Amino acid sequence: MNYFGERGSSMPKVSKEFLLARREEIIDACAKLYATMDFKEITLKEIGSITSFNRTAIYNYFNNKEEIFLALMQREYECWSAELDEMVQEHESMTRDQLAQELAHSLERHERLLKLLSMNYFNMEENSRYENLVTFKKAYGESIRAVRHCLDKFCPEMKEKDKEEFLYVFFPFMYGIYPYAVVTEKQRKAMEGAGVDFVYHSIYELSYRCLKKLLVR
Known part of the structure; x- marks a missing residue:
């Protein structure tokens, strides 16, 4: 090989x-x-x-389509990280509310990443070669670094433990955004049939509400 x-x-x-x-x-x-x-x-x-x-x-x-999807997700993470780095370069300062808005908008622009995250991709990783998985994990790690960089620059008074808590809440939260923001007509009808009230919220709205709670206390 x-x-x-x-x-x-x-x-x-x-x-x-x-x-x-x-x-x-x-x-x-x-x-x-x-x-x-x-x-x-x-x-x-x-x-x-x-x-x-x-x-x-x-x-x-x-080797298989799982590796292709893993590479696609890697590219999405890389693009998102690059966008966050550019945001840090372009702004001297932000309030916490402004940062919440900017991060929410960034996720809104990367809907494909959120869609990929909503998949159960355990098998995707298991069926990919080790070297490909390591490369993907590096891109994932860079996205954490990029978000952490945002916190370091725009929330300098934030304690280290609060930054860690933010990352441990925000990144798992990202996995569930897409299914709540993008609902098919079949799903809507099923929820109506089950008597479940559904109020549509966009990717931005869901993300901003979470980010505001994490950042603006």
Whole structure:
């Protein structure tokens, strides 16, 4: 197994940039399908059908669709972390309420990340190679660092134990945002049939309420 998982030595030598572009094309295809299909419906055949190469070539980069989804989630974490770092650079100061608003808006802009988090992705991690899982965990760790950086800069008076408590509450909270904010018509009807009152709240509203309680005390 060589760089990026290419099998065998008969594969012609190509540049690292070419390999990265191919890999990103597979992840892009998965993201496109995930916008209208669920995890169970998406197959390697479906992913391969909207790439510029055949399905068999996907195995040169990923062992299975779980690894592709893990790579997609990794990319989503990386994009979110980069956005938070940019926010820290662009603002000299913020009130805690302003920080709650900005973090809530950032989650609103990364709906795909929240959708991925709402999946039971235990099997996704279990079916991915160790090296891929380590790379993903690094991206996850960077997102924690980025949020912590926001707290360090905009809440300098916040005690260390309060920052730790914030992180331990906020990150698990993210796993449940999407199912509450995005409800299908079938789910709505089922809740009505069960006599469950449902009041729609957006990703921003749910996130802001939680963040405000954590930050503005």
